[in-house]
Amino acid sequence: MPTTPPDASSSPQDPAALLRRMFDAAVASAQPALCVPPHLPEAPRGRVVVIGAGKASAAMAQAVEAHWDAIAATGRTLEGLVVTRYGYAVPCRHIEIIEAAHPVPDEAGLHAAQRMLELVRGLGPDDLVLCLISGGGSALLPLPLPGLSLEDEQALNRELLRCGAGIGEMNCVRRHLSGIKGGRLAAACHPARVLTLAISDVPGDDPVDIASGPTVGDPSTCADALDIVRRYEVQLPPAALELLRSGRGESVKPDDPRLAGAELRIVAAPRMALQAAAEVAREAGYAVHLLGDALEGEAREVGKLMAGMTRYVARHGEPFAPPCVLLSGGETTVTVRGQGRGGRNVEFLLALGLALHGEPGVWALAGDTDGVDGAEDIAGALLAPDTLERARQAGIRAADSLDENDGHGFFSALGDSVITGPTMTNVNDFRAILVQGREA
Template sequence: MNHRELLLDMFKAAIAAAQPALCVPPALPEAPKGRLIVIGAGKASAEMARAVEQHWTGPLTGLVVTRYGYAVPCQRIEIAEAAHPVPDAAGLQAARRMLDRVHGLSADDTVLCLISGGGSSLLPLPIDGISLEDKQHVNQVLLQSGASISEMNCVRRHLSAIKGGRLAAACHPARVVTLLISDVPGDDPRDIASGPTVGDASTCADALDIVGRYRMRLPEHVMDVLRSGRGESVKPNDPRLARAEVRIIATPQMALDAAARVAADAGVTPYILGDGIEGEARDVGKVMAGIALQAARRGQPFAAPCVLLSGGETTVTVRGQGRGGRNVEFLLSCAIALQGEAGVHGLAGDTDGVDGQEEIAGAWIAPDTLDRAWAAGLRPSASLDNNDGHGFFQRLGDSVVTGPTLTNVNDFRALLVTR
């Protein structure tokens, strides 16, 4: 058995299961009496737009924004590119233009909104009194805080002029149909790109609690937006959302199911441990290593050959100066806990092809990972302390690089136990 090849085949299957060309066409709405306007944001939004164009026979116009390097050719829908994960002026301009596109619609019109992970950073339209520079600072603080994705998006929704249901409200009285590719634990529509077309029951007070819980240091005028309630989001019972509906078309669970089928076909029993696992990446790495060790040594709770699959979105509280991401942090912690256990191999990667801020999806580990690291002059624990997972695995030649995958259903983790 070629362990790396099998792990990579599972990862590729997970990504393929969430491709927009597969999941967008069955979810398209019927043709409206009036116009169809296509809008959207996220790492998969351009590929979603192309799928719409290829399967929509009537007239349409639109604008979607995706991450730099993720654009694909479209004929009728304009594709804009902007920065992720830290927003930039291109994203700000795209968000303003998107609101302009949906202004003045009628009840006969339909807005088709294509949303996937990454949309929060790609639609950085701040509420009055907050600048783009403020948004960039807040985003950096959030990314380094250790807060969960749900907590981060709660704060984002209450500092935005387009998220937290505001985009759908701007489309009123048109019908709004949102197609979602989920990249969040639990598939909560509010948390996918911070829910621009979804009513939000959370409040400014909730956002303030999160800021305080993680001791985030935000500018005083940003805090004032939350304290005053000026950042309150659009609530689920708002009449402007009466004609807004959501269709989740791809999820982390679908991706894990596809990977499981690849494993089973190879004679390896798959076990999906969860599609929404959260927590500190290094802690999750230790726990997963412990389960793999018990399987390898005791045949409990699963007998080899087996593969332990999981998804979700872990967090990294950044304390070092290295180049890292949550998947390589997970893997490095896992390798240290495994201590070269024979018969245990692993792969972890982000299904969008970008782990952290690097154009690297993730990495592999094997029983000889630590030995090769020491021979190369690396100190695994020091690399972990410095949040330098990418630096560590690149030195070993064990990075997994996919390029833009044109989708995003969050993290993929697989630990293969062969004996």
């Protein structure tokens, strides 16, 4: 039997339940109703236009309508539109909510992007554009440059998701083939003031990578994008290659005068979510060690690395003494080579479990805070010391599942998937490894 945390001896903790409470706390800390209102500005003299894109954008719009007292005091109403993932819409009175596809864009997203640009054209210096951005906005705002089609952008997204490129690399390519990303949306708003409130889902919280930076200047170049395409052998249509090679796909740069009135504030980020989870673990009597909120790399390789550290903690009490929790965030990648459904969190967890070999006293949970791991409406999964044994008894070979990139199939068959439904936020991946240690 696993040992009980010293400070929780009067009420032994269920490790699986504790991990789920930690995950739920991380998600709750980034809810728009909590993080958006403190950043709402004073009412401008002119019009207020609200736009946005991302899995949290509809909930952010709802928070704006509910809490922007400065606008209510003027007697004016808000106007605008935001686009979010199917199933993530929430009711708003004045801001139109459009649902579109993610991670591969569709016609609904294209029409939303076109209407958004039309909405912000012709504004003046007394007007304010409030832009609500969160993770997922890259796919939800497809607007191919002239010469490209929506089908081209759909094929590009599939290629980028398959090839194993990091999120920063994927977004670099997207910015240089888009008519709205890479600062182009903010440039279209000029001379109005643009205030972007962003919920970060990217390692390092670089604004240019949150939804591919539609309202911030982009220091990267077409040459950078072309280098990524070559490195990962991404198959692009001839027109897209020509845009990159000629430089005609160049994005808006940080020193562009049209961006002089643009400001961005990050209202929620992965580190904040991890800190909320850490507090839950500490209250349960566990020491918490934050290993970083920007871990990247192939999910299976990160899983192996974390397994080595975890075993050393469990067996030798170094560099951390159990009972403890190892927390991390960031965005790993999956190079899909098998016939499975992918999903970086379940791939990480499956590789972690294989490398741990049923290490006693170790549990783990990995999940995406938006409730969607890869293309599946499943946030992630839970790993227990007996996971591999239960799989063996069910006739499931964990190594085969990993080879097929089928972590979702593996954990679903065991009943260990973590399913949240739409969370209305997105602060990237959550990984928690709980180490109770071996019995004395």
